[in-house]
Amino acid sequence: MNINELVKEAHQMAIDKGWYEEPRTFGEIIALVHSELSEALEDFRAGRRINEIYYEGDKPCGIPIELADVVIRIFDTCGYYGIDLEEAIEEKMAYNAKRPKRHGGKKL
Known part of the structure; x- marks a missing residue:
């Protein structure tokens, strides 16, 4: 699959799972992206290895999974905005x- 095919599949899955039954603002959507990054950071802060995937029941968890969610x-x-x-x-x-x-002369 190319990137745009994955975009289409991810957006269709979100629609199918009911995540667009109510309108969403761009700010809400971006906040949700940020929340996944925050979850990755929380796993790191909890001492999880960066490449570790672990399971809670049958649910995959860990930094790689949170980055996948991002x-x-x-x-x-x-997909929603046609980008x-x-x-x-x-x-x-x-x-x-x-x-x-x-470039930019920044430390990070």
Whole structure:
């Protein structure tokens, strides 16, 4: 599957699971993406290994799973708003390739 096929699948799954029965704002959607990043951070703070996948019952958990949730939510967002994510990634990576080393002078 290419990126845009995954976008379409993630968004359709969100629709099928009832996540769009009520309108959502862009702010709400972005907050949900952020919440998945926060869950990854909480696993790290709890001492979980970065590449560890563990289970609570049959539910997969861990930093890799939370990062997958971030990507899935971003895919869903792009599907909802009709964003061609594959094109955007290709354009941004091409731009980044032309930037100087450690551009911007920031420490992080």
